[in-house]
Amino acid sequence: MPQPVPRSDFLSHDAAKAQQDSPPLLETRWLTKDFGGVHAVAGIDFRVRHGELRCLIGPNGAGKSTFFKMLAGQLRPTRGAILFDGREITALPQHKIARLGIGIKNQVPSVWDGLSVYEHLWIAALRRNDARAAAGRAEELLVELGLGSVARRRVGALSHGERQWVEIGMVIAQNPALMLLDEPTAGMAADEVERTAELLLIVNRKTSIIVVEHDMQFIQKIAGTVTVFHQGRVLVEDTMENVLANARVREVYLGSGRAAG
Amino acid sequence: MAPARVSRIELAIWGAAVIAVACLPLLVSTYSVVQITVFLIFCVLAVSLDLAWGLAGLLSFGQAAFFGIGGYAYAIAGINDVTTLGSLVAAVAAGGIVSGGLGYVAFYGRVSTMFLAVMTLTVTLILLQVMGSTADPSYRIGEAVLGGYNGMTNIPSLGLDVPLFEPVTLGPEGFFWMVGGLLIGIVILGRLLMAAPFGRVLAAIRENEQRAEQLGYDARWRKLAIFSLSGAVAGLAGALFASWGSFINPEVFSLSQSAQVVIWVLVGGRGSLYGAVLGALLVQALTQYLGSMGTAYTTLALGALLVNFVLLLREGLLPAIFRLVSRSASG
Numbered sequence: 036m037p038q039p040v041p042r043s044d045f046l047s048h049d050a051a052k053a054q055q056d057s058p059p060l061l062e063t064r065w066l067t068k069d070f071g072g073v074h075a076v077a078g079i080d081f082r083v084r085h086g087e088l089r090c091l092i093g094p095n096g097a098g099k100s101t102f103f104k105m106l107a108g109q110l111r112p113t114r115g116a117i118l119f120d121g122r123e124i125t126a127l128p129q130h131k132i133a134r135l136g137i138g139i140k141n142q143v144p145s146v147w148d149g150l151s152v153y154e155h156l157w158i159a160a161l162r163r164n165d166a167r168a169a170a171g172r173a174e175e176l177l178v179e180l181g182l183g184s185v186a187r188r189r190v191g192a193l194s195h196g197e198r199q200w201v202e203i204g205m206v207i208a209q210n211p212a213l214m215l216l217d218e219p220t221a222g223m224a225a226d227e228v229e230r231t232a233e234l235l236l237i238v239n240r241k242t243s244i245i246v247v248e249h250d251m252q253f254i255q256k257i258a259g260t261v262t263v264f265h266q267g268r269v270l271v272e273d274t275m276e277n278v279l280a281n282a283r284v285r286e287v288y289l290g291s292g293r294a295a296g
Numbered sequence: 297m298a299p300a301r302v303s304r305i306e307l308a309i310w311g312a313a314v315i316a317v318a319c320l321p322l323l324v325s326t327y328s329v330v331q332i333t334v335f336l337i338f339c340v341l342a343v344s345l346d347l348a349w350g351l352a353g354l355l356s357f358g359q360a361a362f363f364g365i366g367g368y369a370y371a372i373a374g375i376n377d378v379t380t381l382g383s384l385v386a387a388v389a390a391g392g393i394v395s396g397g398l399g400y401v402a403f404y405g406r407v408s409t410m411f412l413a414v415m416t417l418t419v420t421l422i423l424l425q426v427m428g429s430t431a432d433p434s435y436r437i438g439e440a441v442l443g444g445y446n447g448m449t450n451i452p453s454l455g456l457d458v459p460l461f462e463p464v465t466l467g468p469e470g471f472f473w474m475v476g477g478l479l480i481g482i483v484i485l486g487r488l489l490m491a492a493p494f495g496r497v498l499a500a501i502r503e504n505e506q507r508a509e510q511l512g513y514d515a516r517w518r519k520l521a522i523f524s525l526s527g528a529v530a531g532l533a534g535a536l537f538a539s540w541g542s543f544i545n546p547e548v549f550s551l552s553q554s555a556q557v558v559i560w561v562l563v564g565g566r567g568s569l570y571g572a573v574l575g576a577l578l579v580q581a582l583t584q585y586l587g588s589m590g591t592a593y594t595t596l597a598l599g600a601l602l603v604n605f606v607l608l609l610r611e612g613l614l615p616a617i618f619r620l621v622s623r624s625a626s627g
Contacts, residue, residue, distance in 0.1 A: 130511075130514045133509065141510075145504055145507045147499070147503030149502075158511070205511065
């Protein structure tokens with residue numbers, strides 16, 4: 036006769052299994068984007084679990100930006116589906132994607148040049164809060180981001196790095212379940228990159244994050260899993276260490292001739 | 297751009313404006329009162345454009361169309377024995393509905409800002425043609441004969457005629473107070489709207505629509521709402537204009553009228569509503585002054601003025617003054 040499994044064991048086994056099998060936070064199924072005859076993204080199956088900090092890398096033209104734009108609702112896929120929390124979000128309008136809990140930081144800082152730093156955070160927080168609660172959230176974030184001294188300045192008058200921070204701050208103020216960041220450290224000085232990495236690690240305690248990046252040092256600081264794109268497909272998906280050690284990754288980054296020799 | 301909050305200085309401006317409107321008819325001749333009244337009506341029209349253009353970045357050449365539609369709606373309702381206040385409401389509704397319809401096509405069809413300007417101008421010029429072709433007496437709505445290019449005459453003057461109460465007719469002074477009161481009320485409500493969350497989100501949409509949408513704000517209905525409101529206010533101005541002269545004709549839909557509204561706001565400076573008022577007053581005063589010297593100069597001078605503002609003082613008069621003052625205060 037089979038012994039009944041002790042209850043505690045049963046639970047922990049189940050919990051572990053749930054971790055493995057729980058529906059991913061974000062999933063793409065055979066996601067494809069054709070531009071003319073070119074498969075910019077060629078049928079990608081991709082999964083991100085709750086709580087992950089995932090980095091997408093790849094040489095120029097690998098399709099990661101196109102992939103990102105489809106996740107963000109800025110490009111309509113040719114084929115395939117995107118599911119967020121088990122719900123299909125393919126080709127939803129951008130404001131609806133945002134309302135489901137996806138916060139997006141664009142590659143080029145996309146801010147409201149005529150408005151103040153404070154207003155950016157306030158308006159971002161206002162979507163889910165009343166005016167007073169949003170003001171409180173904006174004040175908190177000004178301190179957390181170290182933007183207090185420029186709070187009343189027009190964002191158009193700020194440096195590139197500061198504008199990046201304002202946009203990241205807006206995404207945080209939105210309180211999303213998943214953050215999509217397209218090259219958040221582009222144009223930042225070394226110390227700013229450092230601070231951004233620290234900030235993302237703090238944010239990641241509560242929020243899942245997908246980052247498209249080029250800066251390898253930055254990725255090494257933050258990434259759990261790295262997905263390498265190449266020619267519209269996923270080449271490798273592994274830890275940063277293993278990715279760096281991977282011969283095929285070197286090959287695509289350095290060119291096939293050298294790797295072969 | 298406009299300050300986000302209503303400041304103390306603004307409260308003082310509102311107070312001063314109320315006093316000025318209250319006292320003016322006691323100080324100047326009735327002739328001047330009538331003249332200034334039409335200036336204030338144009339101010340209402342300028343403010344209506346600034347609500348859409350200054351706050352939400354929606355440049356409309358159709359303000360003259362909504363103005364004209366409001367005027368015609370007031371005339372048609374009034375001549376058909378609707379109370380004058382009821383006719384005023386009809387004019388506001390007509391302006392709001394037509395601008396809402398246009399806005400729906402433009403914003404839900406994701407038409408670009410530039411095409412919105414072209415679209416509104418086209419509709420205005422179509423209206424000019426259509427209303428101009430109604431000369432035959434068979435073109436009538438109830439008692440109201442549309443009259444083609446001759447326009448409509450004998451439009452009832454606005455009075456306080458609420459059913460069940462003894463109607464009160466407004467003299468030139470009374471009408472001036474009414475128009476002045478409406479202008480001040482609209483500016484105050486407009487300023488409060490700009491400072492409210494709805495207004496701030498619209499400002500964000502003006503600056504970068506995609507960013508606003510990525511935060512979960514649907515830009516489409518917000519733009520539609522402000523554009524309809526802007527059209528409704530223009531309709532109100534049109535009704536006041538029709539009542540002022542007891543007359544309206546298709547000239548209100550002409551190219552020069554459409555352009556003039558844009559020039560007022562451009563000269564005064566957009567985004568604060570005060571600039572629109574200032575621009576309308578200055579340009580109209582100038583037009584009238586030049587008009588007394590001969591018509592050829594008027595168009596020439598207005599053209600030169602516009603070119604100079606676009607080239608040299610792009611932001612407009614009021615923001616430029618504001619910047620000078622704040623610079624000398626801080627430096």
